[in-house]
Amino acid sequence: MSATRSDVRTVRENGRTSVLIIGGGINGISTFRDLALQGIDVVLVERGDFASGASSASSHMVHGGIRYLENGEFRLVKESVEERNRLLRLAPHFVKPLETTIPIYSTFSGVMSAPLRFLTHRSGKPKERGAALIKVGLTIYDTFSRDGGSVPRHSFRRRSRALADLPALDANVKYTATYFDASMHDPERLALDVLLDGVRAHDGAHALNYVEAVGRTATGVEVADRETGETFEIAADVVVNASGPWTDLTNEALGKGTRFMGGTKGSHVVLDHPELLAATKGREIFFEHDDGRIVLIYPLKGRVLVGTTDIDADPREPARCTEEEIDYFFDLIHHVFPQIAVDRSQIVYRFSGIRPLPRHEDTAPGFVSRDYRVEVDRSGGVPLLSLVGGKWTTFRALGESLADRVLEILGRPRTTSTADLPIGGGKGFPREDAQRAEWIRRNLAGAGDRAETLLARYGTRAADVWSHIADDDDQPLADGDVSTRELAWMVENEYVVHLVDVILRRTSLAFTGDADASAIDEIADALAPLLGWDAERRDDEVRAFRAELADAHGVELAAS
16 A cells, blocks of 8 residues: 555544644654654644655755855854764765866956845845955865865865866866865655655654645644545644645635745756766866856766746746756856856756745845745744754754744753754665665665666665565666656655656656656556556556646647
């Protein structure tokens, strides 16, 4: 039976919990895990799949936010770099060190305008940040970021050394500055690992995807199972709204009018472009365009990710990467790597999401705070806590902070800290090549070429997955990226409900451009008996996935 259907039945029969969390993005999931680890009965409901909204549309980075220094958000920068360094230790299967290089075209540009930007948070006419200003920022950043010396200091190179280092770079650069942050491989799977930690920590912790909060009752919240259409009540002592950009809309459904949110849209494209991939030399290129917005170019999974925009957005409308944004990205690539040609045929995937930022009135989008706060409403009998803001990098600290607010209301003590607790498959993850080879020999014997794929996808949880796979007949799917027994594992343990869950979020097939018609059909055929689909439902799942791939991600597939 699907893990989702089992948990829905349990929650419906129980009828109540101590804490109900609405929203299955990374911040709701982190809060769920933290509370479960304290032994608190907690239910999380998500109207779609876990980490399918804003959390799936990130830049795949875990970073300290050097640009936040210009906003004066020193507390957030300090917390962000501490959490970045912590995630490198606690989730090494998904969070990896990332060398980052900034091309710089002037020495003193921006020095006079920076104080005004700092004081007013209004960008006015964009001014490029020159070497002097970037040097000051990176020097301050180093003081927060170095983790006792384990993270290298930043370095500067003048033009000749910069071009020797990155030959494809624009010859007009005067300097480059290089520092370290971190990349986040498979954010949706990292979120799933955090979720599973919570589910496995406490029998009273249950997570429900495709279940939507539709109204408030005297003792809790009415929810609707989007798969069956059934509605039922979940009574709770505390309700937490962690809906991200949709927080105000969720509060509206609960009968509360709030105006907390004012998110901006960020879009990205993924390119299959070997020449551009080689030009990055494995680094992120972090660049301020001449309109004052930050854009990044960096290698991931053999592809090149390019993003991001920062445009005011309406959460009632689906976020989509537009043709104008793609032109913007191509203009940027040409500016940084002028000899490298890029065209739309090289785009294998595009995505867009809304950042869960607070309402910002006339503050320029790039200056809106990335920090978070919690609003508490006690007027409805059951306390309602609304999370405003938050970002991927600080999810653990945010979950701890929000859980502490809940524990205070419940009158319960904190019994466990997550500060040094490995996340999911990060526990015992082998970091060195020799350790990796030995771990695979001991835990994935017989996996052959699949061993590296399984270790990358599950971390050390791959041992349990492989034991499941090897226990019965197994057939490869999608050119060996996944298999029939692995799909069975996902259905039984990872809350798979739809075909799209597997191809977009449990694997990277769509992200890397490998979700072709053949792979889609093979996976749909294998999922059908696992999820009880008849031929009509199987075909509906394929059509729905193809429609979402085309509409949300710009990928049109030929008929199978």
